[in-house]
Amino acid sequence: MQELTKAQEDILKALWKIDDGAVSDILDQIPEPKPAYNTVATVVKVLEKKGYVDHKTYGKTNVYFPLISQDTYAKKLMKSTIGSFFNGSIKQMVSHFVKDKDINIHELESLKEMIEKEIKTQKK
Structure with missing residues (x-):
């Protein structure tokens, strides 16, 4: 599992809230101060390259969805943290x-x- 930045994790959390959505839908889930639309779009593409997110295309719109559940991500993150910091x-x-x-x-x-x-x- 590739490590995520805080920004990537925030975008993934927003996507978990809605299950799937376009960049504008994801942006709606992010609290103020909101990042720029292009920033969210770029982060979503990075998450897709890392294997956390995929998309379906409807016309000209990409609808993104998580490939990993919040529970699975949390378990992997905790195992990694416990392994790294607590032997x-x-x-x-x-x-x-x-x-x-x-x-x-x-x-x-x-x-x-x-x-x-x-x-x-x-x-x-």
């Missing part, structure tokens, strides 16, 4: 955020509940 260890990643107090008590309790539920599921 492939989810435990090290979570420990990092807990020790730095980046997770509040409510998030910790929620995580604990999710983990306990998953442990029960996997033991069955």
Whole structure:
């Protein structure tokens, strides 16, 4: 999976919101300050070359659609981050955020509940 720039990721997020659309539709999904139309068109073409986006042509209009889901992208990005920064260890990643107090008590309790539920599921 090729790494994306912030601009490319923002365009892909906008496309995920609408499932498919022309450059103008994608531009409508981007918050202010909006980039120029030509900038969005260029970024979409780069995403297409990288294999994240494809298009269908209707007359003179290209309608773009994502080739990767947001969930799949997030999983690949997290695996890459965990591998690069935490030696492939989810435990090290979570420990990092807990020790730095980046997770509040409510998030910790929620995580604990999710983990306990998953442990029960996997033991069955």
